[in-house]
Amino acid sequence: NAGVTQTPKFQVLKTGQSMTLQCAQDMNHNSMYWYRQDPGMGLRLIYYSASEGTTDKGEVPNGYNVSRLNKREFSLRLESAAPSQTSVYFCASSERLYGYTFGSGTRLTVV
Amino acid sequence: GDSVTQMEGPVTLSEEAFLTINCTYTATGYPSLFWYVQYPGEGLQLLLKATKADDKGSNKGFEATYRKETTSFHLEKGSVQVSDSAVYFCALRTNTGNQFYFGTGTSLTVIP
Numbered sequence: 001n002a003g004v005t006q007t008p009k010f011q012v013l014k015t016g017q018s019m020t021l022q023c024a025q026d027m028n029h030n031s032m033y034w035y036r037q038d039p040g041m042g043l044r045l046i047y048y049s050a051s052e053g054t055t056d057k058g059e060v061p062n063g064y065n066v067s068r069l070n071k072r073e074f075s076l077r078l079e080s081a082a083p084s085q086t087s088v089y090f091c092a093s094s095e096r097l098y099g100y101t102f103g104s105g106t107r108l109t110v111v
Numbered sequence: 112g113d114s115v116t117q118m119e120g121p122v123t124l125s126e127e128a129f130l131t132i133n134c135t136y137t138a139t140g141y142p143s144l145f146w147y148v149q150y151p152g153e154g155l156q157l158l159l160k161a162t163k164a165d166d167k168g169s170n171k172g173f174e175a176t177y178r179k180e181t182t183s184f185h186l187e188k189g190s191v192q193v194s195d196s197a198v199y200f201c202a203l204r205t206n207t208g209n210q211f212y213f214g215t216g217t218s219l220t221v222i223p
Contacts, residue, residue: 042215043200099160103154105153
């Protein structure tokens, strides 16, 4: 089925470890996004990519980096994980006139 | 700046009750408005949308009307079911940018 695929679904990291969250979409969308979801805070934008080759900071970019590898793939990297980065991470893609399509999320715990 | 404000939850209703979840927005120009639903353990799914004033979005018995005069996009359903238990997010997309702005979400629990 067409959509947004995120991997992994679950991850536990120790403080200071690094990891990359992968996201791929097969809908030929130009724009892709990374959000984090925390209780009582809704969704907060970390980074987005309006088109292949461009990335921009969102509301909460500190501690993260992103790569728009090609039109399909948009990865999120934590270089040195901290407990404050414990969250559920969602990738999404969209075309200008339409809504987002979200992945199923990555539940990350940093201990 | 652009923003969305939705009623805080949690909301608990009995099956077949009437549902309203309030959403108001602040934006320049003419944004598009959306409601998303998140079931437990899943990502957000688009529930309905409206792209211009007075448009009504509808899906699965849910409705919302884009009211520019009151800058609102309230979600309604006439008779809720247990399967409607989820978190509902109101969102807007400006007509000038690529970003969405989400509300903080309203948790709905429907009891039999």
